[in-house]
Amino acid sequence: MTAFTPSIFDSFAFGIYPYIAMAIMFIGSWIRYDREQYTWKTSSSQIMEKKQLRKGSIAFHIGVIAIFFGHFAGLLMPKSVWHLLGITTEMKQLIAMGVGGFFGLICFYGLTILIIRRLNNPRVRANSSTMDIAILLLLYAQLILGLLSIFVSMGHLDGAEMLKLMTWAQSTMTFQSAAAVEAISGVHWIFKAHVFLGMTIFVLFPFSRLVHMLSVPVQYFRRQHQIVRQRFVR
Known part of the structure; x- marks a missing residue:
């Protein structure tokens, strides 16, 4: 039996780079929040133009939130759990393609509007x-x-190939880098590019406006009500 020997690129990109990316994301975000809290915001440009922003932002956020949780559940939930729910591997792939494609197109529509607005509106x-x-x-x-x-x-x-990507993600999270590299080495290049670019976005996360994703307003639900009194006009 021939021992598996991954390429240098695969070993780095899918065995080492994920840990570098996650470390930069978490440590960088912590340092930015600790030292530069004033920059921890989306820097909304609504005051400059709001019609296209509203149209693109709603679609983008609906799509990207659904895609995020879909990837989270699809990659990190063990296949035994899916089978326990009566969902076979083939069914899971069809669900991923259908749901992912639907919300992906919604996200694509919104993001296209936001990019055109960002590049073509002089004020923005x-x-x-x-x-x-x-x-x-x-x-x-x-x-x-x-x-x-x-x-x-x-x-x-x-x-x-979906099972290979699941194995890569779960092996990465359990610090089994050798198993992770072996699992992903044989998949189509487009999946590899998708994973590598995803890790790169993690690297840039602390240095961009994406950090606002970590500021979920949980305190809003338990804060004291603000009493607003109407000013009487004499």
């Missing part, structure tokens, strides 16, 4: 940093790769 463009534009374009590229991967998956509906 003038108040945009290089990182603002770069992170939008990277998210756009990542989304396109994800949508294209659906067409690749249509060529093999047995769910084999």
Whole structure:
């Protein structure tokens, strides 16, 4: 039996880089929150233009939130749990393709509007940093790769490559880098590009407006009500 020997690129990109990316994301976000809390915001440009922002932002956020939780459950939930729920590997792949494609198109629609607005509106463009534009374009590229991967998956509906990606994700989270690299080495290049670009977005996360994702307003639900009194006009 021949021992598996991964390429240098696969060993680094899928065995080492994920830990570098996660470390930069968590440590960088912590340092930014500790030292630069004033920058911990979305820097909304609504005051400059709100019609296109509202249209694009709602669609983008609906799509990206659904995609995030879909990836989280799809990659990290063991296949034994899916089978316990009566969902076979083939069924899971069809669900992932259908639901992922539906919300991916919603996200694509919203993100397209946001990018056009960011680049073509002079006021919004003038108040945009290089990182603002770069992170939008990277998210756009990542989304396109994800949508294209659906067409690749249509060529093999047995769910084999999906299982390999699940094994990679779960092995990475349990610090079994060798098993992770072996699992992902044989998948289609478009899946590899999708995973690698996802890790790169993690690297840029602390340096962009994406940090606002970590500021879920949980305290809003238990804060004291604000009493607002009407001013009487004499």
